[in-house]
Amino acid sequence: MKTQRRAFLKQTTALLAATGLTGWTEAVARSLNPNAAAADKPYVVFVTGDHEYSGELTLPLIAAELEKNYSMRTKVLTAYPDYNGEKDIPGLEALRExxxxxxxxxxxQLPQDQLNFIEDYLKSGKPVMGFRTTTHAFNYPEGDERRRWNAFGEFAFGSPPGWGGAAKHTHYGHQSTTDVTVIPEAASHPILTGVEPSFHASSWLYRVLPDYPAKGAVPLLMGKAVNPDKPAIDNPVAWTWQNQWGGKTFLTTLGHPEDFRLEPFQRMVINAIHWELGKPVPKRWKGKIDINVPYGHPKKF
Structure with missing residues (x-):
């Protein structure tokens, strides 16, 4: 039966194409295969679990926007049993698609079978995107054979390999905020289309300099600490890079839930997703996304 349907579809579409009715060709294809339209939409999988910044609450709102206004399919994975669950993110097999x-x-501290899905995805050369604490996504103890994953930020995104220590990856105090400006040399980058040249973010500034972002990275935004708790230097807060498997990467060290309320930040994120997928960034902004998520998880979601 399936063979007959495929043969009929092939004959019908060839006939319609020959008569110039290409629109009807697509219509016939969709009618005979209702899943075709969905398959044509890019599939974005969000992987969350961050203890502090409510990523499992903000990113579903970004996902909903992608589905509503930008013709994408999405899936949001969350830590189990809640955001404090460090050893289980069910559903990572979705990364295969x-x-x-x-x-x-x-x-x-995910089990090896879950890390395998992430590793296979990275080695496929497909694009990756990360927010803030993803620079120190994993925290395996000394002697654990998975400890190399503590440097996930470095090999996936060109960020420092974990928190503190020799990488000097720290921040400038929880009472500080960050003034963000577009780096002039990067102003024409597609990810910055329509992004205001300066805005104020609630995230306290991460220090990644002097050794990161990695060689070959293209910094897009610069951050200046406001009310820092120690002498501060300006640091990049968003950049692109290509990892060793050829995957395009975008990382921002911003990501406080109040950052997600800002229209320039929202627009950068939507643009970056399109850029990573090799799609033109939206010519027309669909408007500010209603994101109002608390910081610090006052209650379980």
Whole structure:
């Protein structure tokens, strides 16, 4: 039966194409295969679990926007049993079908079988995107054979390999905020289309300099600490890079839930997702996304 349907479809579409009725060709294809339209939409998988910044609450709102206004399919994975669950993110097999993987993680200790899905995805050369604490996504103890994953931020995104220590990856205090400006040399980058040249973010500034982002990275935004708790230097807060498997990457060290309320931040994120997928960034902004998520998880979701 399936063979007959395929033969009929092939004959019908060839006939319609020959008569110039290409629109009807697509219509016939959709009618005979209702899943075709969905299959044509890019599939974005969000992987969340960050203890602190409510990524499992903000990113579903980004996902909903992608589905509503930008013709994409999405899936949001969350830590189990809640955001404090460090050793289980069910559903990572979805990465097998993903066109883009977006990570917002902090200090996870996932089992090897779950890490395998992430490793296979990275080695496929597909694009990856990360937010803030994804620079230190994993936290395996000394002697654990999975400890190399503590450097996930470095090999996936060109960020420092974990938190503190020799990488000097720290921040400038929880009472500080960040003034963000577009780096002039990057102003024409597609990810910055329509992004205001300066805005104020609630995230306290992460230090990644002097050794990161990695060689070959293209910094897009610069951050200046406001009310820092120690002498501060300006640091990149968003950049692109290509990892060793050829995957396009975008990472921002911003990501406080109040950052997600900002229209320039929202627009950068939507643009970056399109850029990572190899799609033109939206010519027309669909408007500010209603995101109002608390910081610090006052209650379980």
């Amino acid at each position: 993903a066109d883009l993987a977006v990570f917002y993680l902090r200090w996870r």
